[in-house]
Amino acid sequence: MAALSDLVKLSDEDCEFLRPGLSPEDIAAELLTADRTQCVVITRGGDGAIGMSRDARVEVPAPVTEVVDTVGAGDSFMSALIAGLHARGLLGATRLAGLTFEDLRNVVDYAVKAAAITCTRHGADPPTAAEHTAKWGS
Numbered sequence: 763m764a765a766l767s768d769l770v771k772l773s774d775e776d777c778e779f780l781r782p783g784l785s786p787e788d789i790a791a792e793l794l795t796a797d798r799t800q801c802v803v804i805t806r807g808g809d810g811a812i813g814m815s816r817d818a819r820v821e822v823p824a825p826v827t828e829v830v831d832t833v834g835a836g837d838s839f840m841s842a843l844i845a846g847l848h849a850r851g852l853l854g855a856t857r858l859a860g861l862t863f864e865d866l867r868n869v870v871d872y873a874v875k876a877a878a879i880t881c882t883r884h885g886a887d888p889p890t891a892a893e894h895t896a897k898w899g900s
């Protein structure tokens with residue numbers, strides 16, 4: 763199924779479950795050999811996330827956060843990732859193929875920070891764009 767997707771998001775735990783013994787980076791590189799897949803992002807909890815395209819690789823650390831609850835962090839991450847790509851006009855296979863290193867770094871950073879805010883709250887309570895901007899800037 764992932765090979766039929768333009769954008770794939772996995773957690774490091776998903777990677778270990780699906781392909782035991784392979785590193786998340788190896789799994790991402792394998793997924794990127796599919797004709798359609800243009801971007802793979804792997805979340806790593808408190809260690810941030812890795813984003814890979816066919817031409818770029820970024821590693822974004824998670825900000826230091828007082829964790830209250832991790833419920834909803836993955837959903838917040840994915841929502842922010844899609845919002846960041848949409849804001850840059852990069853959704854869709856042909857547009858996502860134009861993802862630059864800078865774009866990849868910025869959207870993964872935005873998503874990591876959205877997930878971090880969610881972790882500071884009880885329950886699945888993602889931040890609004892205004893809350894994200896107030897906490898982290900643009």
